[in-house]
Amino acid sequence: MNDQTQETGAVPNHESPNHAAPVQAATGQGAPAHAEPILSVRDLKVAFKAKKEMNEVVHGLDFDVYPGETVAIVGESGSGKSTTMHAVIDLLPGTGRITGGSVKWKGRELVGIGRRDMEAVRGREIGLVPQDPMSNLNPVWSVGFQVEEAVRANGLAKGRKAVRERAIEVLEQAGLSDAEKRMKQYPHQFSGGMKQRALIGIGLAASPDLLIADEPTSALDVTVQRVVLDHLAKLTSEMGTAVVFITHDLGLAAERAEKLIVMYKGNIVESGPSREILQRPRHPYTKRLVSAAPSLASRRIGSDAVLPEAPVESFDVAAIAEAEPQAQRRGEPLIEVKDLTKVYKLRKGNFGHEDFAAVSNATFTINRGETMALVGESGSGKSTIAKMVLHLEEPTSGSITIEGQDTSKLGARQLFDLRRTLQPVFQDPYGSLDPLHNIGNTIMEPLNVHKVGDAASRKARVYELLDQVSLPRELASRYPNELSGGQRQRVAVARGLALKPDILVLDEAVSALDVLVQAQILELLAELQRDLGLTYLFITHDLAVVRLIADRVCVMQRGRIVEQATTSEVFENPQQEYTKNLLAAIPGAHIELGL
Template sequence: MNDQQPILSVRDLKVEFGKKKERREVLHGVSFDVHRGETVAIVGESGSGKSTTMHAVINLLPGTGKITGGSVDWRGRELVGIGRRDMEHIRGREIGLVPQDPMSNLNPVWSVGFQVEEAIRANGLASSKKEAHARAIEVLEQAGLQDAELRMRQYPHQFSGGMKQRALIGIGLSANPELLIADEPTSALDVTVQRVVLDHLQTLTSELGTAVVFITHDLGLAAERAEKLIVMYQGNIVESGPSREILERPQHPYTKRLVSAAPSLASRRIGADATVPAAPTSSFDLTAVAESDKQIDPNRPMIEVSGLGKTYKIRTGNFGTTDLHAVSDATFTVKRGETMALVGESGSGKSTIAKMVLKLEEPTTGSIKIDGVETADMRGRALFDLRGKLQPVFQDPYGSLDPLHNIGNTIMEPLNIHKVGDAASRKARMLELLDQVALPRELATRYPNELSGGQRQRVAVARGLALKPEILVLDEAVSALDVLVQAQILDLLAELQRDLGLTYLFITHDLAVVRLIADRVCVMQQGRIVEQATTEEIFENPREAYTQNLLAAIPGRNIELGVE
C-alpha cells in the first residue's frame, strides 16, 4: 500500500439510534480520509457526532446504534458488516482506542497494573507474566505516570482522574497500533502532563508512522497538534482542512462561533472583566460584583483551611505499607461571594482537598471551618445540615450519576432527601434547573447513558444547584464540556454567584478557565500549596518556576485567531 493512499477512508457514513419506530439518524453521510502518520482532530460541541463517527469505524456503537449506510475502508478492507471475531482482531492491535471516560473504563475490582498487563497479553505482546509486567511499567511511564511500579498495585479509586486517563493512554498505546483513536484523551489531564503525553504521541507518529485521530473540544490542542481539522455540527462535517488555516480564517458560521468561544485560546487576552461570547461582561468581573452587592459581607470567611494534611497507606506486599502524603500543610481562606481556584498537575492533591472540605475524606492533620464552624466532629444532623449548605459538582459525570435514575429524578434527588417542598414544586424546580444549564426539558425522562459527556456534566451542575447551596465545590466541573457549553456554564456560575452571593472552590487544571472565573488562585505541587495570589498576579507575574511552566503549557496560547 503506498503512502499516498489513506489508511482509513470513510465515505457517506450514516448512523441511527433508537428502536424500530423511533429511530433517528445522528450521522448524515460523513466522509473523510486519514493518511499514515497523520494527526487529525475532530472538533465540535457535545452531541455533534464526533465520538459516534469514530466508534462506528471500529464497530463499538453503544446501545441501539447501527450503521445504516456508507463505507469504512481500513487499509483496503471494508469494515462495515465485518464479523465480530475479525473486528476484535483489528481493535487493539491495528486500531487502538483511548476512551473518553477513564472512570467507567477501568474495572474497579482489579488493580490498575493487572488491567494494563491483561491488555498487553490480550494483544499478544508478551509471552510470559514477567514480560507483560515489564511492558506494563514501560507503557505507564511512557504515558507520564510517575512511580509506575508502585502505582500499579493501586486500584482505580485510588487514582486521580488524570492518573486514570494516563493508564488508559498506556493501554491504548501498548500494541503500537497503526491508528490511535483518542477520544478526549487529555480532557482529564493538567496542561504539563498533557504536553508530556502529546509529545509522546507525536514521537510515536513520527517514528512508527502511527496515525492519530483526536476527538476533542479543545481548539488550542487541535491547532497545536493536528495537521488536519474536521469541524462537526449536528451529525455533519461543516468544515475541514489544515488546522491553522481554519482557526485563523474560519469560514462556516458555526466554526466562527466555536473559535470565538474558546477560552483556552482566548486566555491571554482576557482580563478581570473578561468577556466570553454570549456572556454579559459584568458576569465575570466577580470582585466588582461582590462589592456591589450590599447583602454580602465580602470579608466573611466561608471556607477556612489551616495546616491540612492527608496521608494514605499503600500496601507494598508482604503485608507491609508505605505512606503516601497526598496533601501536606495546606492553608487558605475563601471569603463569601469569592471564587478560589486550586490548580496544579494531576495527583497534586487538589481533589483530595475538595473531598476533605466536603467531608468525604477525613483529614490526617489540620482543620476545616465552614462558615466559622469546625467540621471535624460533625455527625448526624449537623452533617446533614452542612450538606444543604455545601454541594459538590464532581469531575466524572458518569460515575456520579445513577444509571438507573432518569435525569429528572437525579436532579430532584437532593430535594427529596432534604424534603424541600412538595412533589409539584420539586418538579418545577427541576425544570427550572434544566433551563438554567441550557438542557432541553424533554431530557428529564432520559437516562445518563443516553446523554453525551457534556450533557451529563450539565446535569451534575444542575443537581449541585438544586438546594440553592451557599458553597459549591466544583471538581473539574467544566473539563468535559465543549467550549460553547463551557462558556454558558461559566457564565451561569458567575451569574448565580452575583445573584445569590455563592462561594466557589473551583478545582481545575485548565488555567484558561481560571482566568475567566477565579478571584484568587492556589497553585499546588505534590500536595503542597507553592504559590497563592490573585488571579491577575498569577497570570501577569508568576513567582514560582512551576507556575511559569504551567502557564507556558497552555495549548494554542500563541495562535492568532481569525475572529473579530
C-alpha cells in the same frame, strides 16, 4: 442551539458540507502529495435503530488520513465524531449500523468484512484509546493483568516475563510513573488521570499504524497531557503512526494536529490545515466553537459587570435596613483554612504501614461572593482539600472555619445544618447522578433529606431550579441516560443549589464537557454568582478555564500551596517555576485563535 439557520448554513465557496476535499498536512510531518492515504472514507452513513426505524446520524462523510499524519475531529457532543471513527473499526454500540459508503484501510475495504478479519486489524493495525477511563477498565482485574492481556492478544511478546516487561514498557511510555509497582493495583486505586494513561498504554501496545484517540487527555492535567502528547508526536514522526484525535480541546487541535475536521450534526462543515481553520474560520459553526474556547487571553466572565443590589420596592425602613448588611457582608472572609494537613496510612508488606501526606499546611481564605480556584497536577491534593472543606474527610491537623465556626468542633446536628449552606458539584456528570432516579427526584433529594417544605413546595422548587439552570421543566420526568453531558452537569448544579447554599464546591465541574457546553455552564455559574451572591471553591486542572471563572488562584504541588495570588497576577507574572511550567504546558496557549 439558538441560531439554527446560521449553524446549518452552507459552507463557503458552495462546497458540500460532507464532501470537503481531503487536505494534505499543513506541516512538514504529513505525507507527500503523491502518497496514498492509509485510511480513505467515502460517503459514510451511519444509522441507529429506534422504534423499528433507522435514524441516520452520520450523513455521507468523505475524508482521508495519510501515513504519519495527525488529524483532529472537533465538534460538540452528539455531532458524530466518536460514531464516525467507531464505525471505521466496527465498534458501533447497540443498534448502530453502517448504512452506506466505503471505508478502505490500506486499500482494503473494511465495510462488510468478517468479525475475525476485523479483529486482526483492530488493535494490531488500528489502535483505540476509548473516551471514558472510568468504565473501560474491568474493576475485578488488576491494571497490569489488563495491559498484559492486550500485549498477548496482539502477539507482541511470548512468555510470562517478556509479556510483563512489554506491559511495563507501554505504561511508562504513556507517562505512568512507578509502572512496575502500579501493575499490581486495581482500577479503583487509580485516579482518573492514571486510568486514562493505562488506556493509552493499551492502545499503543501494538505500535499500530493508526491510533484513534477519543478525548485521550480530557482527564489529564496539563503537564501529564504534555508527556502523553509528546509521546504520540514521537510515534508519529519516528514510526509513521497516524493519529486521529477526537477532541473538544481546540488548543490541542491547533498545537498537535496538522489537519482539522469540524463536524456538526453528522456532517463535515469545514476541513483543512488546523491552524488556518482556527485562525480564520469560515463556517458560522466553526466561528462559534472558536469564540467559545477559553484561552490565556480570556477575561474573567462578568468582570465588567456590577453586582446587583437588593431591590427596594418602597421606602420601607425595615427592608432597607435588612438589605444594607447583605451589601456590607459581600467580600468578608467566609471560608478560612489554616495549616490544613491530611496524612493517610498506606499499607506496606508484613502488616506495616507508611504515612503519606496528601495535604501539608495549606492556608488560604475565600471571601464571600468570590471564586477561589485550586489548581495543580493530579495527586497535588486539590480534591482532598475539597473533601475536607465538605467534611467528607477529617483533617489530620489544622482548622477549617466557615462563617466564623470551626467545623471540627461542630456536633452532628450542627454539621447537618452546615451542609445546607455548603454543597458540592462533582466531576463526573455520568457517575454523580443515580440512573434509577428521574431528574425531578434527583434535584429534590437534598430537600427531602433536610425536610424542607411539603411535597407541593418541593415540586415548585424543582421547577424553579430547572428554570434557573436553563433546562426545560419537562426534563423533570426524564432519566439521566436520556440527557446529554451538558444537561446532566446542569442538573448537578441545580441539585447543588436546591437548599439555597452560600457556597458551592465544584470539583472538575466542566472538565468532561465540550467547549460550547463548557462555555454555557461557566456563564451560568457566573450569572448565578452575580444574582445569588454565591461563593465558589473551584477545583480544576484546566488553567484556561481558571482565567474565565476565578478571582484568585492557589497553585498546589505535592500537597502544598506553592503560589497564591489574584488570577491576573498568577497568569501575567507567575513567581514559581512550577506555575510557569503549568502555564507553558497548556495546549495551544500561545496560538492566537481567530474569528
